[in-house]
Amino acid sequence: MKNLLISILLLVSTSSVFAQTGITVGPPRTYFIAGPGQQQTQRISISNPSKDYTMELAVSFEDWQYSTYGDNQTFPKGTLATSCAAWLSIPEIYFSLKPEETKMINVNISVPKDYVALDTIPVRTAMMFVTQMNPKTGVNKEGANIRIALRSGIKLYQALPGKNNADIEIEGLKYNKGESQTLELNFSNTGNIWADGQIAVELLNQENGKKTELPSSNFFTMPRDKRIFPIPLPKELENGTYLASVLISYGEKDAVKIGELEFNYEKSN
Known part of the structure; x- marks a missing residue:
């Protein structure tokens, strides 16, 4: 009897289209400009390009940062001092997409009224993950049965209104x-x-x-x-x-x- 393996593919922000793995997400980066006591909503599109497969999906938030070499590093929610994950919310955490269906998700940020920005942390970030909960069965090159689950990440950024200087x-x-x-x-x-x-x-x-x-x-x-x-x-x-x-x-x-x-x-x- 062949072993059953579960493979989770992590796709982070390098492209908004992942058709070969069965999902389309965009945009790969989303920006919020909001200060203390302010709210802002941005929309993210998630599509299922499959013609015959319904996807069960879940949304979660985590922290992330770049390494010295520019690689993505992810951490549990609230780990990093630069995190804004606790300020983010969506109407639905779990949902399904029928074949060829597209869903627009409202991502809301709510900055606390008592938030005081530090010069050392002018920008805050989080990662929104969309995870497939019903893995699709396939066969790898060795002939073993596998179940492939998709987890794609979208980078979220928050900055204060006003003059921002890139240097x-x-x-x-x-x-x-x-x-x-x-x-x-x-x-x-x-x-x-x-x-x-x-x-x-x-x-x-x-x-x-x-x-x-x-x-x-x-x-x-x-x-x-x-x-x-x-x-x-x-x-x-x-x-x-x-x-x-x-x-x-x-x-x-x-x-x-x-x-x-x-x-x-x-x-x-």
């Missing part, structure tokens, strides 16, 4: 020799609001003038976040002396910060 500061840029052959960018969010944007890198071979542009990367940060951002160098890069120019563009006004580094590149054996 990124580059704190370091270095070349890591050896097997890794990477550039390492260190930067921090020194503003009082979330900041996201793109990182673009250009390498100039100072011996022959050849320019190499690396693929741009997206990043997301919260106030006071410190980030280590490894930048892999192309395997086909020629040996030589290079000038690396790193451009960080961020915020609604596309602010720009630039860092430069001269380094001697030599392929590892």
Whole structure:
């Protein structure tokens, strides 16, 4: 008799569409601007694209933060000092979606009247999880019966009304020799609001003038976040002396910060 395994897939905010696993959620990030004693409601869409399968779903709230490398870290509700999970509510915790049905959920935030914002915590966050309660049966590549349950997370942000300043500061840029052959960018969010944007890198071979542009990367940060951002160098890069120019563009006004580094590149054996 084949063993029955239960697999839970965790999908967090990288995309609003998860059709291959049987659910569509959007938007992946939701923002609240509300001060002490204020309430605000945002709407989130959840759809079941299946043509023949009814999904039983449950909604819950947890805490989250970014790691130094930008990975998502989740914690039980109320664990982090930056949590706003206790301020959030929805009309229905449990509901079902018929095949090809879409449901709009009202997510409400209610900031306590006596809330006093700290300069060290200008933004609060939470994660809203939508969990499938009736796992679907399937077979994995080894032939074992499995039951796949979906759990997708939507990031929620709260900030105060008024002037919010997004700011990124580059704190370091270095070349890591050896097997890794990477550039390492260190930067921090020194503003009082979330900041996201793109990182673009250009390498100039100072011996022959050849320019190499690396693929741009997206990043997301919260106030006071410190980030280590490894930048892999192309395997086909020629040996030589290079000038690396790193451009960080961020915020609604596309602010720009630039860092430069001269380094001697030599392929590892």
